[in-house]
Amino acid sequence: MRLKVKNIRFDFEYDGGKYPPRKKQDAIVRAVLGKVYEVENEDFLADAISDDTGWCIYELDYEVVK
Secondary structure: OEEEEEEEEEEOOOOOOOOOOHHHHHHHHHHHOOOEEEOOOHHHHHHHHHHHHOOEEEEEEEEEEO
Protein backbone atom coordinates (compact mmCIF):
# COMPACT_ATOMS: atom_id res chain seq x y z
CA MET A 1 0.00 0.00 0.00
CA ARG A 2 1.31 3.43 -0.96
CA LEU A 3 0.43 6.30 1.38
CA LYS A 4 1.29 9.98 0.90
CA VAL A 5 1.77 12.19 3.95
CA LYS A 6 -0.51 15.25 3.80
CA ASN A 7 -0.02 16.67 7.30
CA ILE A 8 2.04 15.63 10.32
CA ARG A 9 2.87 16.78 13.86
CA PHE A 10 5.84 15.26 15.65
CA ASP A 11 6.58 14.95 19.35
CA PHE A 12 9.86 16.89 19.31
CA GLU A 13 10.32 16.91 23.09
CA TYR A 14 13.53 15.37 24.42
CA ASP A 15 13.82 14.02 27.94
CA GLY A 16 13.68 16.89 30.38
CA GLY A 17 11.48 19.11 28.21
CA LYS A 18 14.16 20.14 25.70
CA TYR A 19 13.30 20.68 22.03
CA PRO A 20 15.52 20.76 18.93
CA PRO A 21 15.86 24.16 17.24
CA ARG A 22 12.83 25.30 15.27
CA LYS A 23 14.74 25.19 11.97
CA LYS A 24 15.58 21.52 12.54
CA GLN A 25 11.95 20.76 13.40
CA ASP A 26 10.76 22.51 10.23
CA ALA A 27 13.31 20.62 8.11
CA ILE A 28 12.10 17.27 9.46
CA VAL A 29 8.46 18.14 8.74
CA ARG A 30 9.30 19.35 5.22
CA ALA A 31 11.23 16.15 4.50
CA VAL A 32 8.16 14.05 5.29
CA LEU A 33 5.33 16.16 3.84
CA GLY A 34 4.37 14.84 0.42
CA LYS A 35 6.55 11.76 0.79
CA VAL A 36 5.04 8.46 -0.30
CA TYR A 37 5.65 5.48 1.97
CA GLU A 38 5.24 1.89 0.85
CA VAL A 39 3.76 -0.01 3.82
CA GLU A 40 1.89 -3.26 4.36
CA ASN A 41 -1.17 -1.40 5.64
CA GLU A 42 -2.18 1.92 7.22
CA ASP A 43 -1.29 0.72 10.71
CA PHE A 44 2.40 0.68 9.78
CA LEU A 45 2.66 4.22 8.39
CA ALA A 46 3.44 5.98 11.69
CA ASP A 47 6.09 3.36 12.50
CA ALA A 48 7.69 3.79 9.07
CA ILE A 49 7.85 7.56 9.51
CA SER A 50 9.23 7.26 13.05
CA ASP A 51 11.87 4.81 11.83
CA ASP A 52 12.74 7.22 9.01
CA THR A 53 12.98 10.36 11.16
CA GLY A 54 13.71 9.10 14.67
CA TRP A 55 10.73 11.01 16.13
CA CYS A 56 7.35 9.93 17.47
CA ILE A 57 4.20 11.30 15.90
CA TYR A 58 1.31 13.21 17.52
CA GLU A 59 -0.93 13.62 14.51
CA LEU A 60 -0.91 12.22 10.97
CA ASP A 61 -3.01 12.79 7.88
CA TYR A 62 -2.40 10.86 4.67
CA GLU A 63 -3.97 9.70 1.43
CA VAL A 64 -3.79 6.45 -0.52
CA VAL A 65 -1.76 6.74 -3.74
CA LYS A 66 -2.37 4.32 -6.59
